[in-house]
Amino acid sequence: MSSGETSIRGRRRRTASEPSKRKINYHDLRNPFPPMDVFSADQISAMHETAFRILQELGVKVLLPEAIEIFRKAGARVEDDMVYIGRDVIDAALTNAPKTIVGKTGVREKDLTFELGRLMFQPGAGAPHATDLVRGRQPGTAQHYRDFTKVNQNFDVLHMLAPSIEPQDVATNVRHYFTTETQLTLSNKFPFVFSRGTPQVMESFEMIQNFRGVSDAEFAANPHTYSIINTNSPRTLDIPMAQGLIDFARCGQLSIVTPFTLMGAMAPITVAGAITLSHAEALAAITLTQLVKAGAPVCYGTFTSNVDMKSGAPAFGTPSHYQASLAAGQMARLIGLPWRCAAGSASNLNDVQAANENQFGLWGSLMAGASVVIHSAGWLEGGLTVSLEKLITDVEVLNMVAELCAGQQATADEIGFDNALSHVDPSGHFFATPQTMERYNTEFYEPIVHDYANIGTWTERGAKDANARATDVWQNIVASDTGVEIDGDKLEALQAYIAKQTAKGGAAPES
């Protein structure tokens, strides 16, 4: 390899100052991975039938009277807070639920299409703590929330905003003002609203609609925001979750329904049993949205992993997690709805375990044909912490997956008999072939944090591991302007609205 290495060094001197000209669309991704089945069609059918039995015979506990009333009017049998839903009601809901949903954002090129076959990523969400190598592990703050929003905005491969971190230094009655304003002013991506009671939800919708400058009809016609609705497994729909399903459906905004089930704890210990339960709960929640408004935007979803049976601790990125994702994907294809899956890690820091778990769960989601992969970057401690370094190192993996979505060509130009292969003698090199000269600055993905330097060069540069380099990456992003264009009037109106509502005492979360 010695002659080759010399030539490589020559190439480096010529090109080191030229930025890469590679341009790959990381936004409009279609999943190129062949879907993998873990169960036969008959087994999936048996699980689907058992889910109907669960809903009809065992029932779902619904804690919100308004939701119980909606189910009752549709023909469900109600006993106190137990709702028993017949198959016909669910089948009608599945017929009405849209198979394609377009989410509207601040600019057309950030709009999202939710349907089977698409692929989108959301970073880790819902953590009470944030961690990074500069500040350490801390309860989430407004500053963390802004930092995560800026980093999200910076990477096209993160398709949706996420409530990555709970800003606990902002009072709960005005927190939704802060989170909505931050999302709208630091990003033009699809924003998230927590379903913590109708007052907060309606105020958030109002802020988003006005800031986006869309009419009531436009706001109702396509979702401009979304929420994640977790059931309380097994078989319970609590008040804020049921209220969220109703509020979002009524206003045409997107609910992503996700039973979060841990095999061996709040779900059966088997993949088949846990996904059957999760499926039943998702069908109940989806049905509620369609009873509120036929055609309301709703995504199917699952987040099913296992506990460690020795300690009871949740585990992520395990074989059972992977297989549960595959099974949920089969269910989603059965009912035809766009759906979310999830990666994640149980590790307490961004180490090799964290990387391996997250990527293992990611491949489960990809092979399962997920439309949206939630918690695909930055999630540690089973969701108790999000890490800025992990956000960067996971985005590297997501970028590489997005590169795979772009595919490869193999025309005569790429095969290169005439412009490459026939130009090079045995044991020669390809640095100067016409094919290489044409492509050297566009052919390969250029990493954001991975480092290919040999150990001598790497040591001279400070022997920084991936986390140290990731720290540099996120600090540069956080220190920069995000470059989101903001209409001055809209910003003023938003801030005036928030000031007015805050003066009135804000809106406390409901539970």
Added chain:
Amino acid sequence: MSSGETSIRGRRRRTASEPSKRKINYHDLRNPFPPMDVFSADQISAMHETAFRILQELGVKVLLPEAIEIFRKAGARVEDDMVYIGRDVIDAALTNAPKTIVGKTGVREKDLTFELGRLMFQPGAGAPHATDLVRGRQPGTAQHYRDFTKVNQNFDVLHMLAPSIEPQDVATNVRHYFTTETQLTLSNKFPFVFSRGTPQVMESFEMIQNFRGVSDAEFAANPHTYSIINTNSPRTLDIPMAQGLIDFARCGQLSIVTPFTLMGAMAPITVAGAITLSHAEALAAITLTQLVKAGAPVCYGTFTSNVDMKSGAPAFGTPSHYQASLAAGQMARLIGLPWRCAAGSASNLNDVQAANENQFGLWGSLMAGASVVIHSAGWLEGGLTVSLEKLITDVEVLNMVAELCAGQQATADEIGFDNALSHVDPSGHFFATPQTMERYNTEFYEPIVHDYANIGTWTERGAKDANARATDVWQNIVASDTGVEIDGDKLEALQAYIAKQTAKGGAAPES
């Protein structure tokens, strides 16, 4: 979740002392992942045709006169050291090459079947340096070689022995005695022999045949050892590699033919071009084995990644590496031969980059339908170093892949309407269902190094990251007896042979 957590803790007190009873076969793996195509059948056909053109029109430089003569006798055109091979010669070789190869080991349950659809793993191989957190990064020694062999023997998911580390403190004229004796006495798995000239190869075969106690006919009928044959890209077959192909084929031992090509350096910059070149080189080498002995055991292979065009440094676990694996898999399925692919990492330490790259390359190999994944554990710095910690953390991932190979059931028992789902009230837990009680000690994979403890418990236990825990794992293995049964007579005979040959001056490697 509070009631659930209490119950989980109750479960822990009852079961913490019980070892897992889970028994999954990690040896006989069949690849369960649907093969992924990166090119159309037409494009693959065009690449295959171009490979024939390369061999016929551009030719291969062959440095070993004996090999040139074999090609010439078969009808190839020869000009000095350039050999031009016609399509008919290659087609005949592909017809003769076996589609199924059984590799024989020290015990029947370690025997290997090489064919499309199977899945085997070999750890990182060929490194001049070893690294671990105890000794740091050092030139490889005999002690390192023994350590890597013991760790390999300990994990069923590593199917073959590997020349992980070059024991540089053993003189080169007797090094093959040391490596063969170490492999045979510390392991009963499929051993590796370097093709460094006929004298070393023949002595190694003799040691293995005698130690295994098999007749000449048995040794010739099935391979009892293997080598990796790298071509010198582009289009060069050097003396030791050509000699290895001849010696192994003549004696019925396994050659795994692997052009190691870096896109943009010793191969075209495109995936299509690089795989076309790699395919041509592999076909030439496979053809040589079949000309020596029709039906000789040989595996197709590729190891194709890209260089970083800014620095010329090799990169691994990249999108181009992944796509090259897919393309090679399509080629392997076209010709029907078992084949090897490769994972690996360019990182300089076992950090998040190392984990992400290795797993990304692994998934490329899995989706490509590789029969053997080489460098699947422990490989750093693009092969300049193997790491004992990385060996452990990568084995964790391989174990989880092996778990996926085992699949899942979904009978009524697993779906669990009667033994689980109907036993639990809304918001209850599944710890005490008949289904859970029957399975709590067998249902889930139990990790070797991943830690699911929450941050409080984890901190109390010393806040060890995955590398620190991996250090404990390999040190325990290295400190233990491997438990390989050795026939006293065979050991004595092997040592007597080595003493005799050493006294005669050993056998120097040839190049």
